[in-house]
Amino acid sequence: MTTVHLGMPLVRAPRGVGMLREQEPFPAAARRALADPQLRANIRRATGTIRDKRQRMVDEVPDWEQLRDAGSALKAATMARLPELLVQLEEQVTARGGTVHWARDAHEANRIVTSLVQATGADEVVKVKSMATVEIGLNQALEAAGIAAWETDLAELIVQLGRDRPSHILVPAIHRNRAEIREIFRREMPGLGTEVPADLSDVPAELAALSRRHLRAKFLSARVAVSGANFAVAETGTLAVVESEGNGRMCLTLPQTLITVMGIEKLVPTWRDLEVFLQLLPRSSTGERMNPYTSTWTGVTPGDGPQELHLVLLDNGRSATLADEVGRSALHCIRCSACLNVCPVYERTGGHAYGSVYPGPIGAVLSPQLTGVQDNASLPYASSLCGACFDACPVKIDIPRLLVELRAQHVEARAEEHPVPSAEAVAMAAAAWTMARSKRWVRAQRASRIGRLLARRSGRLPALPFPLARWTSSRELPVPPEETFRDWWARERG
């Protein structure tokens, strides 16, 4: 395996902080989700709706495939010279009055942001929806330091008030329906000083109006905002956030201090490159031609907007991912969530089963790479390799190929760590040995016809022992025929 070393130690995302690791293996977590019909119905309805919208918006762009190629090529070119582009970004941000901080991992990033907030004397911050800050567990870190972090994206707010975890990249509360949301608001809002009407219904407009009242107070009082960034332009040091609700723009303009936490892969070399991504992202993500709000900010401007600007550049496993020849393309991801919405596995299990802030197909490749594959060992297998994700990806990340590669890395890492091979490894080695010579294979085929004896009475195979029981619990197995193809051929044509 060829790896590229960037002259820095390969840091993986640390344990015990943030939200990148599965708490239990995917199959077990998925089983619980599958047993919840309400959850399945909520997710199915939501992904189905977004999927259809996305398809309509994609279909009306005549050069969609060229756009995807352009997005993919731009990302590959960016990754190829990421270190120098990051330095350029730092120079530009600094030249325009901002301060750049480098965080190797979640602990460092949390320490940096906490101390920046503490330096302002504020005890609360408003937040723009940000995957990176969920990844590192920033809200928990701030809370431990006595700082309240208020999510201002509606879905993120629902997740926060529900003491829940996000379950989708774009729609973190996708697993909740409006009746559940009403209950969360009724329970939590009064404690936050927002009066809840006694007759609050579950009509979306009413729920939105209530959250607007709650949020407006926060926008007007907060002195510090924390955001992520969808893009950073290296040539000018410009940061960009795209959003739908306008809450982001409030956070990015009203407070005195703005702290942006951004994964180091979010970079584009030039302004011009945004033309590609600002077409790809909204259509893939929300199924819109254009997102309602695109905010860009470059340094600080006296008398206008935040007067103090900090950019925290987060590694947390990204440089290690970049060093992997095959896996690095996972860093091309622009977090649109199109792969989630077309994934048959995600549609049935929802996002929590993936145990990470990054669920779905992209999460199944990104999370194990950020943490090291042994820490998210079941995720690369949480796919039937149907390939729908690859087709939907606006930057053409070959997710099935990455899954196959990560599975190989996992199997090899396990073999190195454990001198005793797993039962599966023994079976696979035996099968490979058998199949590497046709004589052995023919003998094995004859032995497999033992199944005919088992099926003699009923014409069906009985329930089989583990691991085949996982098949026979819900499906019949075919009874091996009397004669294999090769025996027939030898008899008829040989």
Add this chain to the structure above:
Amino acid sequence: MRIALLVTCLVDTLYPDVGRATVTLLERLGHEVVFPDRQTCCGQMHVNSGYQRDALPLVRHHVEVFEPYDVVVAPSGSCVGSVRHQHAMVARRAGDDRLAARAEAVAGRIYELSELLVDVLGVEDVGAAYPHRVTYHPTCHSLRLLRVGDKLLRLLRHVRGLDLVELPEADQCCGFGGTFALKNADTSTAMLADKMRHVLSTGAEACTAGDSSCLMHIGGGLARLRSGTRTVHLAEILAATEQPA
């Protein structure tokens, strides 16, 4: 044309009728079919389960067995997909660039059955007759790895007496996915349940596809339901005629 048959290990062992149908069909169309009997398995299960090192001897064996042939056919989109997209990758990952180049050459000469018929042999009407109500599941690897498009449908539309009914949400995965069906049995079963619901909603007597593995999954589920709806491989439909065999 002289065509070598990669029968696939699943068809060889469990669905020999599919292999026989492939031979019958190609011979009826006037071609010579050869069966290189040293063949075993393409190694897809190993590759997709992470055992790429174990797959290496299988790739080498496959290359050695099929290198002498100009045209190879397999009645399986996923096995052709594996040969076409994985064999060189396995060899290259193991550092064997020479084997990778040979694997690429072999991969360039292998076709899934509908590709061979439509693209290579230039035939859509194979003279088949199959008077049944049938629905068609385009398997994921045929659809997305091989991009067979509507080739199987075009072949089916020319079959006499065949009443082709559209499968709702046809391009959704049936949930097989090789060892996925065992490792994530619950999710796999949930995906299968929806696929079966759609198949049964068509009122078809049979569900067809170009992959025995997906058909084993769908058929295994339908049999458990005692639904009476069968699965039948594309090759078996195309091999069927009005004349008694």
